Amino acid sequence: MHFDFDRFEFVGEAMVDEQAVVHASGSLDWQQLQQATDDWMRQAEAAGVLAGAPLLITGHKEPAFLIAMLGCLMMKVPFVPVDVINPHERIARISSLLKTSLRYDAQLECFEGVVNQDARLEEEGVAYIMFTSGSTGDPKGVQIGRESVSLFAGWILHSLALGERPVFMDQMLFSFDFSLFNWVGALVTGGACVLCSREIIARRDHFLAYLAHSRATVWASTPSFLRQQLIDPDFCQEKMPDLRVFLFGAESLSVALVDEIWLRFPAARIINSYGPTEATCSTTWVEVDKTLRDTLPNPFPIGRAKPYATVFIDEGEICIAGDHVMRGYLNRSDLNQTRMFVRDGKRGYRTGDIGEMDSHGLVTFRGRMDDQIKFHGYRIELAEIDLALSALPSVRAGVAVALRRPEGTIVRLVGFVELRDTEEGNGTALPECLANWREILAMRLPPYMVPSELLACEQLSITVTDKVDRKQMEQLYKQTYLSQKSRNA
Structure with a gap:
């Protein structure tokens, strides 16, 4: 049995012991998943859920959350996933933007509020709305069509060759679009989705044992989340013999991380992908093999366009076109006019x-326009410094932070590095192999891009979506390192 993302329905016969969803308290086989989804749809109909009217779903990594999203797809109800890690004020604001008070609480498994008849979307055929952070502080609703989800599922099924009934490790929040890869991938292939809550992940030994027991075969995450696991020596092929595919997105993938994965999992396939929320999780992909590794790219390319996508570079900016592109931001015609085109x-x-594209259509990500700074008259991409820091000896990852005065002008650049062996570093002290870090960086960066200070830390701060958090690193510097300096003065 599997879920058909063209017809949005379960198809085939469920076999005995075919698990579909694994969770902290047990598992659901395919027949149980189908029955639970049917029961949810009857409950939703009784609660007044309407086709075409968005439904807010709140929770964390409960099976009920996944069941609700499936039910919405089958009922042609646009679902709006919001993890409870978000503050109540933000959830209330999203509800207001949707013009409905009805939501499904996946933790309590019940509906709250009432649906507004006027809440139906102007856009027809929307599968889900994912809210991302807006530059003004107000969340932006990204409307993704049902055809986009079908295309995405088809790419996983027909292009990635993940084997029979793959088992996906699923730790990303359902409100983070990258999570689609895991649950859509599991359902379209007839595999299984292993739900990993924050509570499970926090207990590192338990987390790895949970994945090993579940026989997870596919790992999809940001590079930052994977680096966290490499701290544990038990994260290796011997302890996790079924894990064979690693897929990354949302951040640049470095040579250092790829080498460490192959050291722990010598036969692993590594896939790099790229795509904003506005283009249904991913648009480009490439398999990282030994040949690509030997070209010493840093970072690795983000790949070539999928069969249904067009990617081109316009004045240095990566642009995307295709049926997988969003239907527009919810009620934001101003943004749609400036960010969308035909x-x-x-x-x-x-x-x-x-980004850059070579003659073979291979794209390399070079940073964000909003991470571009001007320092001493030079335009600098912080992502370029990040990559140079990540290539330093014994370094697993690096990040550059621009320190600013209260009025916003940049004072200087500071670099942070996360070491492969945390015992090599001691607080802010660097290991001996980094004694000449300035000279090493000077071989890759012009003088104005070399940080004035380099600090070691046990682990780089990350956001709730497992990306490196520059703002938190800046606060860490101000609160910890500057105070240490003042005490030692």
Whole structure:
């Protein structure tokens, strides 16, 4: 049995012991998943859920959350996933933007509020709305069509060759679009989705044992989340013999991380992907093999366009067109006019990402336009410094932070590095192999891009979506390192 994302329904016969969803308290086989989804749809109909009217779903990594999203797809109800890690004020604001008070609480498994008849979307055929952070502080609703989800599922099924009934490790929040890869991938292939809550992940030994017991075969995450696991020596092929595919997105993938994965999992396949929320999780992909590794790229390319996508570079900006591009931001015609376009009759989106494309269509990500700074008259991409820091000896990852005065002018650049062996570093002290870090960086960066200070830390701060958090690193510097300096003065 599997879930057909063209017809949005369960198809085939369930076999005995075919698990579909694994969770902290047990598992659901395919027949149980189908029955639970049917029961949810009857409950939703009784609660007044309407086709075309968005439904807010709140919770964390409960099976009920996944069941509700499936039920919405089958009922043609646009679902709006919001993890409870978000503050109540933000959830209330999203509800207001949707113009409905009805929501499904996946933790309590019940509906609250009432549906507003006027809440139906102007856009027909929307599968889900994912809210991302807006530059003004107000969340932006990204409307993704049902056809986009079908295309995405088809790519996983027909292009990635993940084997029979793959088992996906699923730790990303359902409100983070990258999570689609895990649950859509598991359902379209007839595999299984292993739900990993924050509570499970926090207990590192338990987390790895949970994945080993579940026989997880596919790992999809940001590079930052994977780096966290490499701290544990038990994260290796011997302890997790079924894990064979690693897929990354949302951040740059470094040579150092790829080498460490192959050291722990010598036979692993590594896939790098790229795509904003506005283009249904991913648009480009490439398999990282030994040949690509030997070309010493840093970072690795983000890949070539999928069969249904068009990717091109316009004045340095990565632009995307195709049926997988969003239907527009919810009630934000101003943004739609500036960020969207039409190319060959297809919807298009200007990503705000900087990139390069070679003659073979292979794209390399070079940073964000909003991470570009001007320092001493030079325009600098912080992502370029990040990559140079990540290539330093014994370093697993690095991040550059621009320290600013209260009025916003930049004072200087500071670099942070996360070491492969945390015992090599001691607080802010660097290991001996980094004694000449300035000279090493000077071989890759012009003088004005070399940080004035380099600090070691046990672990880089990350956001709730497992990306490196520059703002938190800046606060760490101000609160910890500057105070240490003042005490030692």
